[in-house]
Amino acid sequence: MSDLRDPLVVTAALFALSLAAGVLVTVAEPAFGTQMVEFFRDAIIGEIMTDSSLLLAGKLFLNNIQACIFMFLGGATFGLVTIFIIGTNGFVIGSILEVVRQESSLLYVAAAIVPHGIFEIPAFVISGALGLSLARSLYTEWTGPGDAGGDAAVLGRRFVAVVLPLIAIAAITEAFITPWIIQFVA
Numbered sequence: 124m125s126d127l128r129d130p131l132v133v134t135a136a137l138f139a140l141s142l143a144a145g146v147l148v149t150v151a152e153p154a155f156g157t158q159m160v161e162f163f164r165d166a167i168i169g170e171i172m173t174d175s176s177l178l179l180a181g182k183l184f185l186n187n188i189q190a191c192i193f194m195f196l197g198g199a200t201f202g203l204v205t206i207f208i209i210g211t212n213g214f215v216i217g218s219i220l221e222v223v224r225q226e227s228s229l230l231y232v233a234a235a236i237v238p239h240g241i242f243e244i245p246a247f248v249i250s251g252a253l254g255l256s257l258a259r260s261l262y263t264e265w266t267g268p269g270d271a272g273g274d275a276a277v278l279g280r281r282f283v284a285v286v287l288p289l290i291a292i293a294a295i296t297e298a299f300i301t302p303w304i305i306q307f308v309a
Contacts, residue, residue: 127253143217194247198253
């Protein structure tokens with residue numbers, strides 16, 4: 124994945140900056156963060172948190188793999204969709220994390236994020252990097268002797284080999300292990 128180094132750095136930096144922006148906006152305007160939490164709770168959490176752990180894992184997997192696929196295939200828009208999804212996800216996550224931190228503690232936030240986040244966040248960053256690599260490949264073909272189709276096939280195989288397993292592990296961890304860990308800090 125050495126050819127992904129630059130896109131990985133760009134994706135990780137964009138995610139980190141948008142996460143920080145979400146935190147800062149919520150610190151400055153707590154009502155905004157509260158609205159984000161309510162939206163997230165109503166749109167996503169409310170529908171899946173009453174499910175069994177196995178069904179929850181399946182729904183989390185489908186939701187997260189969909190986001191990763193859009194980040195990867197967003198490269199076909201010369202990276203615009205990829206950048207938008209990375210930035211939006213980082214911002215929303217940062218905002219929600221800050222609200223939870225204010226209401227609970229940093230330890231609670233860590234317990235709620237770290238167990239599955241060590242798999243999920245790299246999967247998101249790698250998906251974004253693959254999308255930016257696809258965008259670069261399209262641009263190279265458009266301006267010269269590139270092979271975007273061949274590059275897309277290689278990138279797609281990397282997606283399946285790396286992102287898919289990470290998202291599966293993250294979903295299982297989030298459904299079965301994270302709730303158990305949260306009990307100890309709640």
